[in-house]
Amino acid sequence: MKHLSYLNKYFLKYKWRILPGVLFVIISNIFGVVPAQVIRNAYDLIVENAAIYRLYEGFDRQAIVYDIFSYSLFFFGALILFLYLLRGLFLFFMRQTIILMSRHIEYDMKNEIYAHYQKLSLGFYRRNNTGDLMNRATEDVNRVRMYVGPAIMYAFNTTVLFLLVIYFMFSVNATLAIYALLPLPVLVLAIYYVNTIINQKSEKIQEQLSRLSSFVQERFSGIRVMKSYVREAHAQTIFAEESNAYKTNSMGLVKVQAFFYPTMLLLVGISTILTIYIGGEQVIDGAITPGNIAEFIVYVNQLTFPVTMLGWVTTLIQRAAASQKRINEFLQLQPDINSGSQEIDLNGNISFKNVSFTYADTGIEAIKEVSFEIKQGQFVAIIGKTGSGKSTLANLLMRMYDPSSGDILIEGQALDKIDLHSYRSQIGFVPQEVFLFSDSIKNNIAFGLDAVTDEQVNQAAKDAAVYQNIIGFEQQFETMLGERGITLSGGQKQRVSIARALIKSPQMLIFDDCLSAVDTKTEEEILSNLGKLMKGRTSVLIAHRISTIKNADKILVLDNGRIIEEGTHEELLNSGKAYAEMYQNQLLEEENV
Incomplete structure (x- = not known):
């Protein structure tokens, strides 16, 4: 008993x-x-x-x-x-x-x-x-x-x-x-x-x-x-x-x-x-x-x-x-992540100081002594090979996990001291694995807010370059999606997920490789819209394609959990190291295609 x-x-x-x-x-x-x-x-x-x-x-x-x-x-x-x-x-x-x-x-x-x-x-x-x-x-x-x-x-x-x-x-x-x-x-x-x-x-x-x-x-x-x-x-x-x-x-x-x-x-x-x-x-x-x-x-x-x-x-x-x-x-289980109490007005000033992280369930050290800074309003890109730790960085930034060692500072305050609800509510996050609910397209886009107007939903869909696809459906924004959004194509799911993040008008935007299923023309349209929407706000974009991130203010190149290069597109090309090699390989792939 x-x-x-x-x-x-x-x-x-x-x-x-x-x-x-x-x-x-x-x-x-x-x-x-x-x-x-x-x-x-x-x-x-x-x-x-x-x-x-x-x-x-x-x-x-x-x-x-x-x-x-x-x-x-x-x-x-x-x-x-x-x-x-x-x-x-x-x-x-x-x-x-x-x-x-x-x-x-x-x-x-x-x-x-x-x-x-x-x-x-x-x-x-x-x-x-x-x-x-x-x-x-x-x-x-x-x-x-x-x-x-x-x-x-x-x-x-x-x-x-x-x-x-x-x-x-x-x-x-x-x-x-x-x-x-x-x-x-x-x-x-x-x-x-x-x-x-x-x-x-x-x-x-x-x-x-x-x-x-x-x-x-x-x-x-x-x-x-x-x-x-x-x-x-x-x-x-x-x-x-x-x-x-x-x-x-x-x-x-x-x-x-x-x-x-x-x-x-x-x-x-x-x-x-x-x-x-x-x-x-x-x-x-x-x-x-x-x-x-x-x-x-x-x-x-x-x-x-x-x-x-x-x-x-x-x-x-x-x-x-x-x-x-x-x-x-x-x-009886206690959460690994406990919210702090400090309320903040997020501007997008971020600092990683010697941050390392190991997954407890697998023992894999995904991030190793990573240090970098992001200033308010910067467009920062993170690129690297598969398994280099890019998504882990995004999860640490969202505080889905706490680092094994090192410090993450947001607006000069330790992330673990900040109220999580207040912090996350000011961020637009688009994860690598897109998840849509078995609901209407409208409700999926409006998911992050309690009350939205049809005009806001329509504008978010336009900014994510998915509006024309949606109005082409018989029931348009009231179209019901199957489990995990199975009704839509991979690119459409990614763009609906982007619209869900944009409708919040976030102070900081994090894209975790969420443009992989989008064609180049649509990608350019989305990035152009983002440039207007996020002006003066911080954006962090994780990608595989260099064409996606070449206009970034700062590019971090990850390899095996470490930052091996940092700079702008031109600076990294001129250095002739790993980033330049990746760029040349992708150019050759495009030519062969």
Whole structure:
């Protein structure tokens, strides 16, 4: 239960739902147990009146005895019906308090998990796959809800009913009660043994379900690659293996439960047999009446429900504990990146001082003792071979990661002391891997702002040189995009992503190699528009093509995580080093094309 103790804060929050719920449980069970005593009196009445009826055989009084007997039975029957109606009413109230509380807790938990996920740093998402994250926020939360709702409700109900039944049994006859409850220690041992097995199997089931969800999510996201390489059959085979593993684990749990429930019912049946046998001897001895045996049989049968529910509740609790353990693993994680408190007005003055960075999950040192400065209003370009550390620099500048060593200063202040929300809201960032949402083109462009006009959206699309493409669609800006923007071409996706950054009118713009799928003419148009929009503002452009960056105020050449050259286009060409070599190679490639 240590993992489930995390939920105590929710129970405290909704205490005014739990407390009335517990009260309704107690009242409903009182009305559930009292009918057994009514049945005892009715049974004794039948036995006594049957003897009196036979005694007056042949006399007129026999009809009077019969009428009294009939009215008495009708009264007892109506009383039992009334008691069960009251019990049903309070059971309804019980569900309306406790079950509704569980839905509120489910809502709070999902919000808490989602909010916590958003706080975690980019490295967390590199280490964990989307399917597992989704499964913990949906399937695991649902299993926890079954604990805070049905499991707790039936646990209260079972406990109260069990205590009431035992109290009334011992108040009637202690000897008979002891024999009737004799199988219970065996039941306790069985539950203790089975609990461990259920817990182990539940954890395996949830882990396998996460693997299965991750596999499906990943294959559907990469469906184009799968079809291109004709790997549908291969994926189907792997899915069948993963699904079979899930089925095997689930069947193992079902087998345990299939053995558990009949065993409990058998023990209840033994209690009934002992009740009739020992009760019969007690009646012969005159210790109890036949009505008491009927009363005890009702009690024993009433215990069938608590005992049966005990197994089901145990399963729910064990599965919820396994799920809550998985949820706690992520909720207890702290973000690698914590926002500072200093608000700044971003102008674009940036300084890197001996900055190095190593990816924790791979151990790759992507940036090594990098130092450079960017002044307000400068257009700075970063170029280098694949894997030289260009995108890592962009991520460090956006503070997706903190450097392993060295300092990054923004407007003279340490980046880790600056309020992240304020800082990032003043930056327009276009990542290398373009991501568009399954929404309209208009909403994708307006994503970074709470409220925009159609004129702003149109202008951003024009600045990104994608306006003519959009108005060519049948529904224009209301065109719905498929998952990850699959409806658009690669170049169109990049330009919509650029429009999303430009509409913010940012103080600083960072392009992470986001013009790779754009033709030269469109690229020149976009860069020309950027020159007008970003006048007096800082722009950082990461690119592979030298033609894209030749007009930059400063060019940084990266190789193997280090800056090997720095200067303008002309200065770097005149130096005749790595940049000049890259320029000549790209000219030869263009001539060959």
